[in-house]
Amino acid sequence: MASEIIERIKAVLGDMVESVEEGKGVVHIFVPVDKVVEAAKKLKEMGFDHVKDVTAIDYPKENTIKIIYHVSSYGDLELSKHIVGLGYSVPRDTVKVPSLYYVWTSADFQEREVYEGFGILFEGHPDMRPLLLSPPVAEQRPLRKDFVVKEDSIFRQ
Structure with a gap:
């Protein structure tokens, strides 16, 4: 079943497709x-x-x-059986x-979450401000692997 949707997507996207990864019910297409x-x-x-x-x-x-956008369909019953990850890599x-x-x-809040967690601005988004975190915390890019968590215990001895 996944091979059919991969072939359909490859036919539509053509030479834009850099790579395809399959796994756990999701097909990832990288461009x-x-x-x-x-x-x-x-x-x-x-x-x-x-x-x-x-x-x-x-x-x-x-x-x-x-960066990966997981997309699906509400309106097409056949496509609604699939989750496709449209992704790309950046430095x-x-x-x-x-x-x-x-x-x-529907990418609105999710792009804002990636912005606040990783510091990636989505150019053209109408409201690119942190969604949940305060701006000073978001500026620290807390979801990047090199972010250092400061331990602050309420239990002091």
């Missing part, structure tokens, strides 16, 4: 960062009508952060990447 908006629009045209999640994964040893010192908010408005 170059400069093609992610175009790829997202094509996936939406296919029927992937909403973002379930946006996540980032920090790889400090490789000096890379992967860790990247400050701005394109927002997919105007392709899928």
